[in-house]
Amino acid sequence: MDAHTLIITEKPDAAKRIAFALDANGTPIIKYEKGGSYYIAKRKFLITIVPALGHLYTVTIHKKNKKSYPVFNYRWSPKYLTERKAGKIRDRIELISKLSKKIDRFIDACDSDIEGSIIGYTILKYACGNKEKLAHRMKYSTLTKEDILKAYNELSPSLDFAIIKAGITRHEIDWLYGINLSRALTAIAKKYSGRYTNLSTGRVQGPTLNFIKLREIERKKFIPKNYWQIKAKIKIEKSIFLAQYRKKFLKKKSDEIDIIDNCRGINCVIQKFEKKKYRMMPPTPFYLGSLQMEAYKLFKITPEQTLKILQGLYLATLISYPRTSSQKLPASIGYRKIIQRLQKNSEYNKLASEILTKKILKPNEGTKIDPAHPAIYPTGNNPNKVLKTNERKILDLIVKRFLAVFCDYAIREKTKITINIDNYLFFIIGNQSLDWGWIKFYRPYFKLENKIIPTVKENQKVSFIKLISEEKTTNPPVRFNPSSLLRKMEKEKIGTKTTRSGIIKTLEKRKYIIGEKISITELGNEVIEILKDYCSSLVSVELTRNMEVRMKDIIQGKEKKETIIRDTIELIKKTIRSLSDNEEIIGTRLKRVIQKGMFRR
DNA sequence: GCAAGGTC
Structure with a gap:
């Protein structure tokens, strides 16, 4: 009889991807059982790949009296003993237990973080019959074939018991x-x-x-404070502008009265005219938290709902694994292939085509990493059922963010007119895009407006209309x-x-x-x-x-x-x-x- | 049931 390996993963998708990567012909056998589906891949020998569903074991106490305290005599047991609706977990444990018989080599391929280590360990120990000491550890950070094969060829000889x-x-x-x-x-x-x-x-x-x-x-x-803001209404050529006094927060007695008394608009002249170009970098790819925050900001969808929607999109193979803290998009996910798939969708055709003209595709990554997953990205697959409104919104957000990440930076120009009115300085600030860059791709999720102000000459005279004084109140910290x-x-x-x-x-x-x-x-x-x-x-x-x-x-x-x-x-x-x-x-x-x-x- | 941590 040939040697037989059992690989345990943290979740079904990982089992599937590993099975397809490891099978010599890329055609593993899929088995369906009450405990869920699992895979048999053929290499030189047989490899069975079976997924967990996250933690199958947890800390529990077995006592009739559910209210007594303090309690200190806990132990690790199958989750179905404590959780209702955990029948699926009972079946899963029984399946893994059954598959662990007559196995020569055990491999823990759960996520390569602390929790993943515990998930694999408890299953090997409790479901497989104390196999934790024999098992190897397989660590990968993306589920691409390349990464999987590399991890499989470089197995750690044992579990990391210190981390566990x-x-x-x-x-x-x-x-x-x-x-x-x-x-x-x-x-x-x-x-x-x-x-x-x-x-x-x-x-x-x-x-x-x-x-x-x-x-x-x-x-x-919080004690609210009053302050005053002073603006000067002035006319440059034929347009009216409000120029902001250089100090934004004025105290009533000292500052405000002083200006009102002394700034009469007798001498009103442009002192300086400045233009400055600056870059706005593209956004970074979404990790779960940033996506939850953006979804709340844009659509008022709560973080909890967003997670639920993401799980649905993930199961429908429309997006990558959503529970990630990574802002990295490794090249191995195949940028061009994904964007080409998006190109076939009429909604993204124009944007995708424009990006594909680039010779080199390089995402603007953030610094956050995740030991087990890349940032969230669309797969480019088409939904095979009609998506609900919120699902559609979230998916569109993910697609547009993904595209924007590959775009050029935007170039903006800031214009500033400094006006001297009786030796008091006022500013008019303008802002415009010289090149929209990524912003065009991330519309309507990022809005930026142009405020164009005239080009003027230094020492040019302008006409003063009046001063406007506004009383304002500081706000308490928001909830x-x-x-x-x-x-x-x-x-x-x-x-x-x-x-x-x-x-x-x-x-x-x-x-x-x-x-x-x-x-x-x-x-x-x-x-x-x-x-x-x-x-x-x-x-x-x-x-x-x-x-x-x-x-x-x-x-x-x-x-x-x-x-x-x-x-x-x-x-x-x-x-x-x-x-x-x-x-x-x-x-x-x-x-x-x-x-x-x-x-x- | 109660935690916090995975997952569907």
Whole structure:
């Protein structure tokens, strides 16, 4: 009997692409079973390629009493034991388990990041019967045939156990904090309010909610200030212009009155005329976060909805894998081939044709990278069913952004007239495009207008009409919306590309936050206050920072998983004790906001 | 059910 290899991937698409790349004739056999489809490729020997569906195993506890806390005796089990609607996962595990029999070589080809490492490890250990120590690791960053073959020929001899250990520690700590604190809050709320209210918190939920609270505090503290803006109405040749005084923010008594009194328009002359060309670089390719933000800005589609739409477009093979943090488009995706496919679509024919005249295609990449995926790009395939409005909008956005990325920079010219009126300087600023470059390709998603002002000569006299003084008020910092909150989470490195939008949704579901311009509810505010009083680490981004450091230490062998878990449990024990000691106060606080209903602040 | 992290 020939040797037989089993390759495990993180998701179905990866299994398919690997099967087609590895089969000597490019025609692997596709098998359909209850647990999903898998592939058999033939090389010198047989290779079975079977996909997971992300994590198939997770941290769980088996106990009759679902409300008791604290709980520390967890273990890793199949996900279907804890999640409803996970029947698919049970079937998948059974399929992989069956396929793992009579296998000589195991290869973990899950995404080459920490989570991918855990997904592969748990499957090899629990579904395949302790095969994790025998398995090889296959790492690729795109699913092109070239990359796949290279990864297959350069297998790591073993899994990266240090990374796996660090990742598993992260899962367990999150579980310990999340389950215990959520249960404690829910239980105390129920006991004192008499009403069941599902309360929760965690390493990411806590700080995210706190961002909104802090913004709310800034807004409350904010004292609006009055200021004045002065413009001069003047006539150059036959046109009227408003020239802005060189200082944009004027204080009433000192500045504004001074000008009104002294600037009479007796001497009104052009002091300077300047022109300056500058470049506007094309945009960078979309990663998940930037696409979610752009979709919200342009279409008011929430990040959570956008992710759902992207998943649909991806499954319909219209776009590449959407859960990426990369701004890179490697040449191996085949730029020209994709643009040629887009060219066949009448909507993009003109734009695509123009780009194809370029001899060299070079995308304007950003700096962000992703260990497992390139940036988001269209495949150029035609939809085989009618797309819904929002799907169409998002796809069009992706196509136009992809095209724009290959375009030339735009050339703009800034024109500035400096006018001296009785020794006070005023400006008129103009702006125009000399070459639209990429902007033409990204329309209507980027709008830029020309404001043309006349060419004048220095020392030329102009006629003064009058001064206009406007009183204005400074605005408080704006509330977050789903997009700016996502950006904030990204900036603070809280959550992951895939989970951020979901976390925001969870805070909404818990009635901690409300509104499109997000504000914190009384309930959300009380939860934050309680956490601050009794478990301050859960409202700060520092817990994540700290965890990152400790994970690194595990990877470098400087710290032991057991120590970190022990410390975490000690801290949670202490926290739960102080929650119990102060149960009545906390209960009364929660009761107040729950019984009142969840009004906006 | 509760976390956060994958995936459909």
